[in-house]
Amino acid sequence: MTPPLETWLRANMALTLLCIDPAGLGGMWLRARCGPARDCLTAGFSALPLTVRRIHPAITDDALFGGLDLTATLSSGHFVRTAGLMQPNAALVLTMAERCDPSLAVKLARGLDHGTCGGLVAVDEGVDYDERAPETLTDRLAFHIDLESVSATLAEPSDPDPMAIDTARRRLGAVSFDPVNISDLTHLAASFGIDSPRAILFAMKAARAHAAFFGRECVGVDDIKAAVELVFAARAVVLPPQDHDDPPDLPEEDKTQDMPQSQDTLAQIPQDMLIETIKAAMPDGVVDALSKKNAAQTAGQKGQGAGTERRGNRRGRPLPARQSKYDSRARIDLLATLRAAAPWQTIRRLSADHRIEVRPSDLRTKQYKQHSDRLIIFAVDASGSSAVSRLNEAKGAVELLLAQSYAMRDHVGLIAFRGEQAEVLLHPTRSLVQAKRQLAALPGGGGTPLAAGLKAAMQMSDEATRRGLTPAIAMLTDGRANIALDGSPNRKAAAEDAETIAKRICATGTPSVVIDTANRPQPPLKHLAQTMNGTYFALPRADARRLSAAISGALDA
């Protein structure tokens, strides 16, 4: 849709506007791989009225906000702080922004909100759609630029004229913005499905900066056009309806402002024109991306609050203290530090006072090791004739896994589904004895309430996640769903219910395995595994040992 040259020109315009009003516009989200085009654009950052500093996603708080300067503190004997990189008069360039974790994103966002961060350019090298800078951050950056289509030959340095930018910056305060256009922009944003009011504010500021750059005292049509092109196009979520006499819009537009008053400026800008402008500037394949976006949101974007992800230095089993670099996240082990410093005291003690002298190399920080325990949830089909043997296999596999569980730190839970419902036979446990006792007698027979089984597994997995375990689901079945969630024998509803729950399991990001124990592989089960984003195995007549090996293999991979 958009020729590369225009993308390039637009990127340069965005940079110019950012140079004019860095505080108001927040910054730029630059999605580009390393290459001449990106280098060319980033060279233009020198025109920003701020010092440019590069940061990386793994930056520590000490480096960002300032912290203890250990060497200077220890040698001088009084507290010395380092200045952080985040300063009101510095623009930060965040490289590899797609790897920025939510907590850094929030810190940077707060900096932008409070004005403690002068500006931010997030350079994002993500390849896939999902691989992108956190939205917390991008929402606060006015311009979203994608340079993927721009080739090296096109990318000529644009050299924004520092003088012109300087003049424009001084003129900026005097540029007036016709209030009529506020409602225009809001309508426009709504029709493109842009929810965040920040986008509209950014568009207004971009329009002002644009007007100031071209020496206008009042924001005109061209300024608005340029602004929406730059700010809205990349944020558009839906295409506006094609018919131009869209009923909800028109009456309001009529009554919002009385037009004659502002005739000297531009009054109403035809919305159609702006819509066309944005459409023309929209990146290629936006509509494709929209469907992907929904998928990306559901595909298990989990917070750090739950389960799996653990940084091992603050809780858990203590390890011996280690010599390491001090930063604000580390906890100093005072005893170990003193012990490390002790042997050197006679040599170091040059002065007469009897203070213990500690050098940076003596510092020991506490280390902890933590495992997130794994929980394997077996959901076993206990329906029909083959129920007994299958259940026995499952029981065997459970016992095998439990036997290894001390080393693997696995917990195991077992759910059986048959007849009309699912039943939790074994709550998550690591106790082999308890498991054996409870698994002794299991009835079988009846329909296949696959959805109910999945639902019970999902609930157990949710519970486990909250308790800090890392759950995985192993499903053993040979048939198709034929009992719906409400217990009615309806094949169609049953399949739909199973599909719904499978999607939800996929959304939680729980790893899963579907083991097909039917004599002939069942395509619906393969489909179910795909929906859950899990692995599919056809294992007719599997014995407990093979089962346990298959599950361990699939979940460890």
Add this chain to the structure above:
Amino acid sequence: MTLAFPFSAIVGQEEMKLALILTAIDPKIGGVLVFGDRGTGKSTAVRAVAELLPTIKAVQGCPVNAATPDDCPDWAGAVGKKIVARPTPVVDLPLGVTEDRVVGALDIEKALTVGEKAFQPGLLAQANRGYLYIDEVNLLEDHIVDLLLDVAQSGENVVEREGLSIRHPARFVLVGSGNPEEGELRPQLLDRFGLSVDVTSPTDINQRIEVIRRRDAYEMNPEKFLETWRGEDLKIRKKIEKARKVMPNIATPDEALHDCAELCIALGSDGLRGELTLLRTARALAAYKGAKKVTRQHIRQIAPIALRHRLRRDPLDEAGSSTRVGRVVDSVLG
């Protein structure tokens, strides 16, 4: 620090504003959880409400904002006896914060330079008698959440580490905000928040225009904008002050208690925290509205925000918890 956006100038989001006002009237309600989309004014509102509140009287230089010199903890050293008025503290709890920074720890600075064992108070001390604000609360790490739960419950921070044994009061209103798409909150923490509100971007286009208009006016000239809204803000502050005064005298008839209990049973909320919060909030609302006693109308109005987050989660009920609470309120209160 830039000037805070005036509270009364926030367009719409009535539920969020009411929840914040009610916790300001009675901090014992126990905090507000604000969940919603980006750019809906979550953090703006929290900052604004603190700006709105009357100043507190505190001992000058006291690390825990104690009201009288006697309440100052002994580890704070000599802080003097002078009482000063200071704005209600709002403390930001940043993500990725360390345990040391939250509860306080050995003052490494002093330990290394002077060789003294001293306590460096953390964010919990700073937040005493004020607000503790956690943006993106759902992304907070588990062990910090555990700490907060414990302190929010007991109102006291106990530090036993590195050879220090220290306790100090830490009573604060916990305000958390977050975006539900990024992760859920553990039910234990959910339950600790007194009220919970969902905010969404306004769907009404005129309301949105008004949001933009005010925000733009504020950004162009904050001083002037604040001046315009000062009167409105002052009105709300007066109402809050008045409500705080009359609240102890608000009568709670037995029918109101009965209603609260019945609602909570019908919703199957765990524990008794639901009832207590419901009652306290209803009382604060009655005080705010200038009523003499708690009526069914008050309970009906605040039931959704007080109970919504206490339901057991049903993965298949798409209706959302507000609707479920609404249904039960209708059937119980008629």
